[in-house]
Amino acid sequence: MKLRNGILGLAIGLLMGGVSYSAFADDASTFVYADAGEPSTIDPAKANVNWEFTVTRNIYDRLVDFDLSDPSKLLPALATEWKQDGKVWTFKLRDGVTFHDGTAFDANDVKATLDRLLKIGQGQSYLVDDIASVTVVDPKTVKIETKAPTVFLASNLSRIEMLSDEDIAKHKDDLGQAWFNENANGTGPYEFVSWTRGTQIELKRNDKWWGKFPEKPFDRVLDRFVTDGANRARGLEGGEFDLANFVPLDEALRIGTSSGFHLVEGNNLWAWPAIYLNMDLAPTNNKDFREALVKAFDYNAMVQSFQGKAEVGRGPVPSWFPGSPEKEEAEIKTDLDGAKAALAKSGLANAKMKCSVPAGFPEFRFAATVLQSSAQQLGVTVEIEEQPFVEAITAIKSDKSNCFVLGNANLSPSDATKFFAAHYLKGGFYNSGKFFDQTLQDLVAKLPTISDPTERGKLLKQAADIVVDSHYIIWTARPKTVVPEPDRIGGYRIDPAEYINARFWEMYSK
Structure with a gap:
């Protein structure tokens, strides 16, 4: 038994709870993101669209990361080293990682996550559907055997978020689907705070994260659901939002070349x-x-x-x-x-x-x-x-x-x-x-x-x-993917192997 240290869109107005959007955007410690839709789930085993990944990618970590400028170059994340021997891959896990509720991360979490993902068979499960079995060698070592030799397993695991085996066990009746649909407990850079249906999801920075934040990171993120592209563009230009997803191209080019903004361009869509x-x-x-x-x-x-x-x-x-x-x-x-x-x-x-x-x-x-x-x-x-x-x-x-x-x-x-x-x-x-x-x-x-x-x-x-x-x-x-970013914001990068969204842990206030 692991020890615990703690416990764990549709229409959008200009005001919420008496505080204006621009008041949030003007707060240097709060990042307001205008997303193009509201998640139907925040379960990493089922997430499959941009506005779901916006949440899951920032709350949870993965075993492996990769270099955005060279996607063939894999980087350590929750796993610090890995090797392949035919159909068997061995991963060594990072020491000192904890979930947001204080539970220690270990190999049991990896096994429980992958077993659950493959049983549910939705979302990103197709990326690792060649896994035959997952074996816990010791708390910091896990072996994954595939149905046939595959050189791509580590690369594909760079997209699979790791869950707590205790959360999965606690909500085992439906493989935890009801709970994970609207709750989250990851090891990642941001923690889930609340979900106001039809309006926003709030996150807070995990100051115990094993990774490294830039200087002046955002302590709070408000992921707003703004379904109309014109409203996302207008809010970004007016300072109500710090960044917006899927701004119509003509508006993105106009805003991105205007005073106080710059354009971020990159490869993403096939x-x-x-x-x-x-x-x-x-x-x-x-x-x-x-x-x-x-x-x-x-x-x-x-x-x-x-x-x-x-x-x-x-x-x-x-x-x-x-x-x-x-x-x-x-x-x-x-x-x-x-x-x-x-x-x-x-x-x-x-x-x-x-x-x-x-x-x-x-x-x-x-x-x-x-x-x-x-x-x-x-x-x-x-x-x-x-x-x-x-x-x-x-x-x-x-x-x-x-x-x-x-x-x-x-x-x-x-x-x-x-x-x-x-x-x-x-x-x-x-x-x-x-x-x-x-x-x-x-x-x-x-x-x-x-x-x-x-x-x-x-x-x-x-x-x-x-x-x-x-x-x-x-x-x-x-x-090309074209995103207008305010000059007061830095760190936004376009992920070439992703549906377009934002890596909040890399972004900062200038």
């Missing part, structure tokens, strides 16, 4: 958006017809919509990702003559198709309209239907739609196979158009077993080529 074409439903079940759509698409219109802060991808894996074959791939560009030739070969002149677009994403809607106008030049009619996300993805999966628009990002700093599994392999949740290629299945299974980076790179190129040559995806654009 495609925004990508258009998935239904491989089972006519007319998109015809490869030549899909090729016609890919070649007819107006990529320049998409890049211009991002005001030049974007490029056209040459395939699924961006050039800045470790081991990417992007530079070896052929350029993808508009080729109307080639599109007309492909359409003629398909024999599907004057075809009609439907495209499902998740509501609430202007870029998704714009990409669909670009597809519509591009296809019209071929005599092809595209009907656009905006729906809530679940309904939109269900429409293509149930063969009621020919295409689906989705954003692409990868949570692993160096493992592309998990992204491929989710988007291009049989059974993958985002493989909405039901793409299948046995050679690709085999390549994705083989890649993690190869220790030589050069050989892995060759296999990754083969995998990327299969997806490109299938014409399953239209990668409409790969934009």
Whole structure:
């Protein structure tokens, strides 16, 4: 038994409890963050969107971290060293780490966390679903055996937050889901204080954290739920918020170049958006017809919509990702003559198709309209239907739609196979158009077993080529992530292997 030292959006107004937002933002010890939504859960085993990760990433720690400027370089966190021997990985844990309730962190917490994550099977569990067993060797040593050798386990563990085994045991009836959905007890830089539904989550700095804060860190964080992008931009510019997520690009560029602000730019998104074409439903079940759509698409219109802060991808894996074959791939560009030739070969002149677009994403809607106008030049009619996300993805999966628009990002700093599994392999949740290629299945299974980076790179190129040559995806654009930051704030960095949010422990008041 471990010893304890303690105990553990929708509409938003300009005032709360009689104190204005700007009063909080003017307090140098309090950081006010305008997030684009309210979490449905703060359980690390289930968190899966930006505004959930905003909370979990800052409350909990992970075994391994990585260098944001070089994602292939892993860094110690709760584990100080690790090694691989075939299917077995051994991790040595950091001494002197405690949870926010005073409980000591040890190997039992690692085992309980991973066992629970894999049983629940949601959120980021796909990153470590190749784990076969977790064994506690001693309080500071844990062994993890995988189903097959994988060089990516440590890298993927950089995304898995560690929980207290005592919390899990105390709330074991439902694997702790009800409790962890709205409570938190981590080892990380910030502690959970409260959740005011529809308004904010409050955090406070953990002054006993094992890590290092910058000078003038923020003692208090208010994570505000501001669903309207214009309100986030207005609040940031007016000083009500210290930082805001998903500020509309035109506003981000205007604010970031105005007095008192600067722009932070970085790589993050793999495609925004990508258009998935239904491989089972006519007319998109015809490869030549899909090729016609890919070649007819107006990529320049998409890049211009991002005001030049974007490029056209040459395939699924961006050039800045470790081991990417992007530079070896052929350029993808508009080729109307080639599109007309492909359409003629398909024999599907004057075809009609439907495209499902998740509501609430202007870029998704714009990409669909670009597809519509591009296809019209071929005599092809595209009907656009905006729906809530679940309904939109269900429409293509149930063969009621020919295409689906989705954003692409990868949570692993160096493992592309998990992204491929989710988007291009049989059974993958985002493989909405039901793409299948046995050679690709085999390549994705083989890649993690190869220790030589050069050989892995060759296999990754083969995998990327299969997806490109299938014409399953239209990668409409790969934009830069652009975030306006007030000059009074420092430390914000864009994580290349993350859905966009903020690492509060790195930020400081100037």
